[in-house]
Amino acid sequence: MHRYSEYFPHRHAHDELDCVPLLVTGLFADPTRAFLQFDDCAITCGEALAHIAHWQAWFDEQGLVQGNSVAVMLGNRPEHIHLIYALMISGLVWVPVNTRLRAAGLEYVLQDAAPKLFLIDDEFDAVSANIDCAGAKRVHLPAFDGASRVSGNARPTTPAIGIHDPLCIIYTSGTTGAPKGVVFTHRMMRIASEAALRVADVREQDRLFMWEPLCHIGGAQMLMLPFLMPVSLHIVPRFSASQFWQQVKRAGATQLHYLGGVLDILMQLAPDTEPKMHTLRVAWGAGVSASAWHDIERRFNVALRECYGMTECSSFATLNATNKAGSIGRPLPWFDLELLDENGREVGIGEPGEIVLTSRVEGALLPTYLNNEQATQSALRNGKLHTGDHARRDADGDLYFIGRSTDSMRVRGENVSAWEIERIFAAHPAVQASAAIGVASSVGEQDILLNVQFKDGAVTWEGLHAWASERLAAFQLPRYYRAVAQFELTASERIRKHLLSRDTGDAWDRLQH
Numbered sequence: 001m002h003r004y005s006e007y008f009p010h011r012h013a014h015d016e017l018d019c020v021p022l023l024v025t026g027l028f029a030d031p032t033r034a035f036l037q038f039d040d041c042a043i044t045c046g047e048a049l050a051h052i053a054h055w056q057a058w059f060d061e062q063g064l065v066q067g068n069s070v071a072v073m074l075g076n077r078p079e080h081i082h083l084i085y086a087l088m089i090s091g092l093v094w095v096p097v098n099t100r101l102r103a104a105g106l107e108y109v110l111q112d113a114a115p116k117l118f119l120i121d122d123e124f125d126a127v128s129a130n131i132d133c134a135g136a137k138r139v140h141l142p143a144f145d146g147a148s149r150v151s152g153n154a155r156p157t158t159p160a161i162g163i164h165d166p167l168c169i170i171y172t173s174g175t176t177g178a179p180k181g182v183v184f185t186h187r188m189m190r191i192a193s194e195a196a197l198r199v200a201d202v203r204e205q206d207r208l209f210m211w212e213p214l215c216h217i218g219g220a221q222m223l224m225l226p227f228l229m230p231v232s233l234h235i236v237p238r239f240s241a242s243q244f245w246q247q248v249k250r251a252g253a254t255q256l257h258y259l260g261g262v263l264d265i266l267m268q269l270a271p272d273t274e275p276k277m278h279t280l281r282v283a284w285g286a287g288v289s290a291s292a293w294h295d296i297e298r299r300f301n302v303a304l305r306e307c308y309g310m311t312e313c314s315s316f317a318t319l320n321a322t323n324k325a326g327s328i329g330r331p332l333p334w335f336d337l338e339l340l341d342e343n344g345r346e347v348g349i350g351e352p353g354e355i356v357l358t359s360r361v362e363g364a365l366l367p368t369y370l371n372n373e374q375a376t377q378s379a380l381r382n383g384k385l386h387t388g389d390h391a392r393r394d395a396d397g398d399l400y401f402i403g404r405s406t407d408s409m410r411v412r413g414e415n416v417s418a419w420e421i422e423r424i425f426a427a428h429p430a431v432q433a434s435a436a437i438g439v440a441s442s443v444g445e446q447d448i449l450l451n452v453q454f455k456d457g458a459v460t461w462e463g464l465h466a467w468a469s470e471r472l473a474a475f476q477l478p479r480y481y482r483a484v485a486q487f488e489l490t491a492s493e494r495i496r497k498h499l500l501s502r503d504t505g506d507a508w509d510r511l512q513h
């Protein structure tokens with residue numbers, strides 16, 4: 001492995017690419033510094049230190065020791081952020097629980113992670129009251145009276161924590177099976193944070209708008225950024241299209257993360273709902289199609305920074321820094337990326353292949369999936385991470401995302417990405433969500449069946465198909481359309497496509513009309 005100093009310019013002396021020393025040093029450097037803003041409440045480093053000290057005393061009362069796991073089901077709020085910092089500094093393993101999980105999904109995470117405590121907000125009392133907590137003690141968020149008024153003199157204690165020790169267990173979506181718990185180390189979190197600075201083109205004094213749920217790596221990786229550069233985080237409880245531009249104005253926000261279709265939602269708003277002038281400079285994330293790229297840039301007057309990644313590779317693997325529409329760019333400097341066919345051979349220019357990663361930085365790839373050796377061996381082979389995602393590379397060396405191996409189809413000699421089709425239909429005002437799958441074709445290979453969940457309002461299949469015909473290539477057009485009342489989703493809000501029927505008997509066939 002190469003030394004990592006050339007890749008991460010924000011390292012300090014004796015920095016081993018870790019989180020805890022960076023966090024502790026940053027908090028003590030200037031207790032009066034306001035590094036977080038939650039709605040209209042500024043939080044200083046001294047206040048954060050006081051809260052962390054209170055949390056550590058509470059951990060002792062609960063009998064927690066280094067290495068214990070704590071499951072956390074909380075919304076975005078200051079107490080949640082202080083708790084995460086306290087868990088990190090204490091060497092405890094944070095198990096973020098998706099706040100949308102219910103019943104069996106919630107029980108699965110608790111049974112697999114086996115935490116000592118299950119910490120919840122009052123609002124999740126009802127949904128967690130009757131589940132099997134698998135031995136975890138269910139505890140409501142404690143109140144620390146006067147914690148915010150304590151000065152920065154409180155000194156949290158920090159045990160010896162290794163850079164490869166687990167910081168958290170993050171559960172992936174599990175589109176074709178049960179969710180997998182990614183053992184996410186302290187070094188992986190540091191790399192994710194460093195990469196976020198690069199991907200979002202962060203500059204000194206930037207104000208990063210943070211709406212992402214803290215139960216996802218997209219939110220968690222942001223918490224170290226104020227200690228890598230003199231920037232601040234402006235946090236809101238959740239994304240709200242109706243409040244978005246007012247929140248951006250109050251925050252003076254310079255960056256927007258467009259995870260989860262945020263740009264699609266904003267593009268569907270009436271143009272007169274947004275200000276003529278705003279402070280956003282960069283929109284960064286994944287999922288902007290080539291066809292929508294320049295329209296988004298013109299409307300919002302931002303630079304798009306498209307990337308690709310997954311939790312297993314410390315969040316980020318590629319970055320489009322050249323503004324080539326539709327591309328996910330090229331590998332970040334510490335990664336080597338291959339596109340391999342089913343026989344493990346490198347594919348040619350323009351051909352689809354599985355994204356396979358190796359890293360020049362020790363510890364950039366997941367060490368293991370929790371309690372799942374079979375999945376670990378499948379993903380990690382000979383030091384390489386086989387992502388299960390597919391892409392193609394153009395003659396310039398730029399990459400284009402195609403989709404999951406289970407999420408692409410072969411139609412009339414063309415490789416078709418379900419993701420690309422679904423991105424187009426997401427822009428239709430009547431479509432709530434869609435899922436494209438391949439079905440057997442009488443003329444070899446496959447036809448496309450599009451499952452559609454509609455919003456309120458009537459639309460005909462003929463009208464929907466005519467609309468799509470203006471936006472998709474002929475080989476990308478679905479042959480079959482089927483209405484779905486509601487999709488079954490994974491813990492991270494992805495459609496469980498493996499549960500969708502391939503039977504076209506109840507579908508509308510455009511060739512028969």
